[in-house]
Amino acid sequence: MIEMVNVSKAYDVSPRALSDINLKVEKGRFIYLTGPSGSGKTTLLKLLYAAERPTEGKIGVNGFDVSRLKPREISHLRRSLGVVFQDLKLLARRTVFENVAFALEVLGMERRAVVKKTAQALRLAKIEYKGNCLPSQLSAGEQQRVAIARAIVNDPLLLLADEPTGNIDLGSAKEIMHLFDEINLRGTTVVVATHNEELATALPRERIVLESGRRVDSPLSKTLAFA
Amino acid sequence: MRGYFFRQAWQNLNQNPWINAVTLGTISLSFLILGFFLVIFLNTKGLLEDWGGRIRVTAYLADSATAERVARVREEIRGFNEVQEVSYRSKDAALKALEEKLKGQRGLLNGLPRNPLPASLEIRLRPEYQNAVGVQRVVAKLRGKPEVEDLQYGSDWVERFSAFVALLQVLGLGLGGMLLVAAFFVISNTIRLNIFARREEIEIMRSVGATGLFIRAPFYIEGVLQGFLGACLAIGLLFVLFQLFLIKVYDPLKDLLGNFPLLFLTAEQSLAMALGGMVLGLIGTQVSVGRYLRI
Numbered sequence: 001m002i003e004m005v006n007v008s009k010a011y012d013v014s015p016r017a018l019s020d021i022n023l024k025v026e027k028g029r030f031i032y033l034t035g036p037s038g039s040g041k042t043t044l045l046k047l048l049y050a051a052e053r054p055t056e057g058k059i060g061v062n063g064f065d066v067s068r069l070k071p072r073e074i075s076h077l078r079r080s081l082g083v084v085f086q087d088l089k090l091l092a093r094r095t096v097f098e099n100v101a102f103a104l105e106v107l108g109m110e111r112r113a114v115v116k117k118t119a120q121a122l123r124l125a126k127i128e129y130k131g132n133c134l135p136s137q138l139s140a141g142e143q144q145r146v147a148i149a150r151a152i153v154n155d156p157l158l159l160l161a162d163e164p165t166g167n168i169d170l171g172s173a174k175e176i177m178h179l180f181d182e183i184n185l186r187g188t189t190v191v192v193a194t195h196n197e198e199l200a201t202a203l204p205r206e207r208i209v210l211e212s213g214r215r216v217d218s219p220l221s222k223t224l225a226f227a
Numbered sequence: 228m229r230g231y232f233f234r235q236a237w238q239n240l241n242q243n244p245w246i247n248a249v250t251l252g253t254i255s256l257s258f259l260i261l262g263f264f265l266v267i268f269l270n271t272k273g274l275l276e277d278w279g280g281r282i283r284v285t286a287y288l289a290d291s292a293t294a295e296r297v298a299r300v301r302e303e304i305r306g307f308n309e310v311q312e313v314s315y316r317s318k319d320a321a322l323k324a325l326e327e328k329l330k331g332q333r334g335l336l337n338g339l340p341r342n343p344l345p346a347s348l349e350i351r352l353r354p355e356y357q358n359a360v361g362v363q364r365v366v367a368k369l370r371g372k373p374e375v376e377d378l379q380y381g382s383d384w385v386e387r388f389s390a391f392v393a394l395l396q397v398l399g400l401g402l403g404g405m406l407l408v409a410a411f412f413v414i415s416n417t418i419r420l421n422i423f424a425r426r427e428e429i430e431i432m433r434s435v436g437a438t439g440l441f442i443r444a445p446f447y448i449e450g451v452l453q454g455f456l457g458a459c460l461a462i463g464l465l466f467v468l469f470q471l472f473l474i475k476v477y478d479p480l481k482d483l484l485g486n487f488p489l490l491f492l493t494a495e496q497s498l499a500m501a502l503g504g505m506v507l508g509l510i511g512t513q514v515s516v517g518r519y520l521r522i
Contacts, residue, residue: 072438083434106442107435107436
C-alpha cells in the first residue's frame, strides 16, 4: 500500500525536511503520523500524493512508483487516494453538496452517479443534513466533515489527512477521529498526521513519529512494518 | 463531460462579466476596423479594375494619312506587347458619335463646311499594362509617327487613386493588426485573471486527480468563444453600418458615383474572420494556460 525506502526531501534551504525515511504501511491500516510542528509530517504526506518529489529514495503508493511518476500519470495516482488538507480548501461559493460533488464532476463522472455517491459520502461523514449550506454557515467541525466527505467520495484505497483536528475543540476532534476509524473499518487505509498527542492517545493506533525530518519511533530498525 | 466543459466556461465568463465584456469589446473593435478596411479595399479594388479597363490611348490620325498607311500603322500597333486591341474610328463615325452625344443640339454642327473631326485609333491595353507605365510605353512608340497627329491619354488619376488604395490597405492592415495584437493580450490577460479567480478549484481538481484536459478545456472554450463572438459581433456591426451607408450616403449619390455596385464581405470572408477570432482566442488562451496553468 505505502512503502518508502531511504526517502529524503530537501528544499532549497537547508536543513532537509525529511531524512532517510523508511516505512511500510499495509492495506487496511490506520496510522498516526505524529511529531511536533515542522517535523516533516506535511512534507511526508505531500510526497505520498506526489505534490512533492523526493530528493532521494523510492516511494510506492497503491502500486504506483511515485518517485518515478510522469506528470500526466499523477492524476491516476490521485484518483486512488483521498486527501484532507490542513486548510480544508472548501469552495466558499459552493454548497456542501456541490463541494463534494465537484470532486467527482471533474473526473468526468455521470451526473446520476455523482449525485448518488455524493449523498453516500455526506451520509457517511454525518453531514448530509447541511447539504444545501455554504461552508461559511458551518462550524469548524462540520467543515472538517465536508472535507472528509470530499476525500472519500471516490472510494479511495488510501485516505491522507493533514492535521484534521487542528482548529476544533477536543470533543469534535474525537468525533472526527471516530469517523476516520469508521472509514478505516470499511477497508480504507488511513494515515492521519497530527501533533496532538492527547488525541492520538484517546484513540490509540499505530504511530510513525517524526522529529526534525527523521523517524524516531523505531531506534533499533529503520524499517518498521505494521503487518 | 462536454456539458461540464461548457458549463464551466460559461461560469468563467460570468465570474468577471466586466472584464469579459471589455475583452469582447476589444476583439470586436479590432475585427470591426479590419473588416471596415477590408470592405473598402474590396470595393476600391473592384473600382480600380473597372476604371483600369477604361484606360485607353487614342491616336488621332492626320487627314493626309492614306487608308493603306493607316492599315499598316494599325497592324504595327496591334503587334505591341502592351496592346490588347486596336479599333479604327473613321472621321464619319467620329462625327456620328458626336452628334449622338449632342442629341438635341445637333443644329450646332449644321453650319460646318466639312467634317473637322479626325479619324482615330482607339488602343486598349492588356490588363497588366493598364497603368501609367504601360500608357507611357505605348505613347513613346507612337510619338513621331507621321500618320499620328495627336495623342490623348490619361492615367495619372488612376495611379493616384491606386496609391491611395494602397495607402488605405497599409493603414487598415497596420491599424487592424495592432488592434489584433492588443486583443490577443486582452484575451490572454482575461484568461489569466480567470485562472487566478479559480485557483482554489484548480488546486482541488489537481488533488482529486482531474486530468490536464479537464482543467484546461474550460479556459480554451472560454477563449475561443470570446474570439468567435467578438468576430461575429464585428461582422454584424459592420453589416449594419454598411447598410446604413448604402441608404444614407450611397443611394442619394449613386448617379454621381457612376452607379458602381458596392460589395460587402462574402460568406467565405465572414467565415474566415470568425475563424480568425477563434484562432486569436485559442492562442491568447494558450499563452496564459501555458504560463499559469502548468499541470
